[in-house]
Amino acid sequence: MNKAIVVSLFVLILVGICVSRVKYEVVFLRKSLEGINKEMEKCSDDIKIYSAEWSYLNTPQRLKALCGKYLKNLKPLENNQLISYEQFTQSHFQEDCNRTQEGHNKAFVAFLNGVAKAKDVLEER
Amino acid sequence: MRLFRSLFDGFALWRRAKSHSTLIEALRNRLLFAGVCAVLIFSGISYRLADVMVLSQFIDCRSKNWTSPGIIQKADIVDRNGELLATSITTASCYADPSVVIDIDEAAAKLNEIPGMPGIDRIKQKLSNRKKHFVWLARHITPQLRTQIMDLGIPGVHMLKDYKRIYIHKNLFSHVIGCSDIDGEGIYGLERKFSKQLFIKDATDKRKLVTTLDLRMQAIVHEELERAVKKFGAAGGNAMLMTTNGELIAIVSLPDFNPNNLKSTTSDAMFNRNTLGVFEQGSILKILNVAIAIDSGAASLGTVFDATEPIKIGKYLINDFRGKKRPLTLAEAFVFSSNIASAKIAQAFGASVQKAYMKKFGMLDKPQIEIPEVGRPLIPAHWTEATTMSVAYGYGLAVSPLQLLATVTSIINGGVRIVPTVINRRHPRANDQIRLVSSETSAIVRELMRSAVCYGTAKKASIDGTSIFGKTGTAYKVSGRGYGSDSTRKRITTFIGGFPSDDPQYMLLVTLDDPKPSQETFGYVTAGWNVAPAAHDIFNRIVPILCESVGKASTPIKVLKYVKLEKR
Numbered sequence: 001m002n003k004a005i006v007v008s009l010f011v012l013i014l015v016g017i018c019v020s021r022v023k024y025e026v027v028f029l030r031k032s033l034e035g036i037n038k039e040m041e042k043c044s045d046d047i048k049i050y051s052a053e054w055s056y057l058n059t060p061q062r063l064k065a066l067c068g069k070y071l072k073n074l075k076p077l078e079n080n081q082l083i084s085y086e087q088f089t090q091s092h093f094q095e096d097c098n099r100t101q102e103g104h105n106k107a108f109v110a111f112l113n114g115v116a117k118a119k120d121v122l123e124e125r
Numbered sequence: 126m127r128l129f130r131s132l133f134d135g136f137a138l139w140r141r142a143k144s145h146s147t148l149i150e151a152l153r154n155r156l157l158f159a160g161v162c163a164v165l166i167f168s169g170i171s172y173r174l175a176d177v178m179v180l181s182q183f184i185d186c187r188s189k190n191w192t193s194p195g196i197i198q199k200a201d202i203v204d205r206n207g208e209l210l211a212t213s214i215t216t217a218s219c220y221a222d223p224s225v226v227i228d229i230d231e232a233a234a235k236l237n238e239i240p241g242m243p244g245i246d247r248i249k250q251k252l253s254n255r256k257k258h259f260v261w262l263a264r265h266i267t268p269q270l271r272t273q274i275m276d277l278g279i280p281g282v283h284m285l286k287d288y289k290r291i292y293i294h295k296n297l298f299s300h301v302i303g304c305s306d307i308d309g310e311g312i313y314g315l316e317r318k319f320s321k322q323l324f325i326k327d328a329t330d331k332r333k334l335v336t337t338l339d340l341r342m343q344a345i346v347h348e349e350l351e352r353a354v355k356k357f358g359a360a361g362g363n364a365m366l367m368t369t370n371g372e373l374i375a376i377v378s379l380p381d382f383n384p385n386n387l388k389s390t391t392s393d394a395m396f397n398r399n400t401l402g403v404f405e406q407g408s409i410l411k412i413l414n415v416a417i418a419i420d421s422g423a424a425s426l427g428t429v430f431d432a433t434e435p436i437k438i439g440k441y442l443i444n445d446f447r448g449k450k451r452p453l454t455l456a457e458a459f460v461f462s463s464n465i466a467s468a469k470i471a472q473a474f475g476a477s478v479q480k481a482y483m484k485k486f487g488m489l490d491k492p493q494i495e496i497p498e499v500g501r502p503l504i505p506a507h508w509t510e511a512t513t514m515s516v517a518y519g520y521g522l523a524v525s526p527l528q529l530l531a532t533v534t535s536i537i538n539g540g541v542r543i544v545p546t547v548i549n550r551r552h553p554r555a556n557d558q559i560r561l562v563s564s565e566t567s568a569i570v571r572e573l574m575r576s577a578v579c580y581g582t583a584k585k586a587s588i589d590g591t592s593i594f595g596k597t598g599t600a601y602k603v604s605g606r607g608y609g610s611d612s613t614r615k616r617i618t619t620f621i622g623g624f625p626s627d628d629p630q631y632m633l634l635v636t637l638d639d640p641k642p643s644q645e646t647f648g649y650v651t652a653g654w655n656v657a658p659a660a661h662d663i664f665n666r667i668v669p670i671l672c673e674s675v676g677k678a679s680t681p682i683k684v685l686k687y688v689k690l691e692k693r
Contacts, residue, residue, distance in 0.1 A: 048215070059293065084590075
């Protein structure tokens, strides 16, 4: 009888301790979860502010102003600068390409001559 | 009670125990049991005390979250490419609990030193009502001001986490996205329409309202329209760019407003001309007129109508602006925009047919769109013969530009009705496939509009390498009971068109309100001289970005057979 009572008491105390411990754990975990949630919310808020700032920095008006300032030689593409594939394969365009190629060849020969001359000058020195 | 009884029994047994050892044993057991019970009860009480005194602090910490349950965050609004148009950012708002404030004068004096506060008298007035537990002192303050106020350490003055609606592109989308009040409640545009749906629980909720708008196109259309309004001295203007399936990718109405600063906004600036501006559209309605004539079989491209003499109906005289003064085919009547011939075309199919088609086109009903500010058309009370003739060339029936764009797009895009939208739906609305005109009629109308750009009044809208089609319209503005005298008359000039003509993908509508004559326009104020060049400038910038079939300008061969071109 005594043993049974002692064991029951021991079990009761053990269960009490466990329950108490679980409760504490839950409270602390909840606190930690709330902390994490708050942190997530803060991060999301920060991301939103950064996104808004990034969008503001990329507004078309601002980009146009920056292009005007730093890309003076570039202008928006106009429709007459584009051609269709059919036009691309037309002969006069090919001729233009050939002409350009000839120009490139001449420039390249001139460049090689220049390099050769420079080499001679250096050797003489 | 049983416990007490057992204890008293225990004392009685104790008295008798000296003579009875077994009873002493029983008494010990009972005492042990009673002692354990007492220990358990006191343990419980101690635990509860610890719970209340120690653990409840954490619970209090939880409840001290500075977010008010009444303040709700709103979802972002983005364009079709995911570019941010409207968002909510975290701010702080200052409030007071007057019942807790100790010294109102001292608190008011201290708060008055902080910039952005409502002023000492106003603060005192707010704090004087001791029965209240909540009064706003300042909304959406900066983090620096928040720190300054908190450093004052005034009892009863607190901070709340708040959200401020930000419109990143300021005026650019003002009439379509709209605006919200200080609490984030939508009061105009899409913000108003989707006010409830836009509320989200917290920042981790990633829902967004995806619109069909395109930031790049909106910026181009806005810039070019603004330039045209300035160049031609117009009182205002509006423009819309739409895909042929009804998705609006740019909507601009000038003057506009900055939704971030509503204090400096006028009612005129908040008027959306695209959806609310209901007015007579002039020669643009000739597109509908020829569509009805061809579709109903009343006339064909080659049918001739005499436009030699003006028509007099009652007190009105129907005349042409720089008319050809000769019989014109239906094609010529459209390309040269003859009012006389258009009126005669309308006479050919009659009032009942015209009214039935207008009803089918949706010109007599309020247009459907997600923007809440939409105007209802002004329909003539009696549809007489004079009405039929005037509606043929754009007078007597007042509709909004949105309604007009939707109808013309439906006619030129195969003849099936489209419903304009600004919301990018993952599952598009079930198209009820209402046929307005036959596909053959649609193709002819498109070719007629291409002819108007190649040889007619909309020449200045054409660009190299792309088949632009369109039509211009100039209408007098109603002034009092009429249209005013020659010297005081104000006009509304409109261009409606699209590209490419063989497979239309995009439609553009541009309107200028009361443009002025200039040296550049040789004193003319008709649409061909102001709004058509504005449309040209827009096309020139958007076509390289949008159009896949550049360098393929087609010639309207079918229509050309019926058009006699005159060399100047």
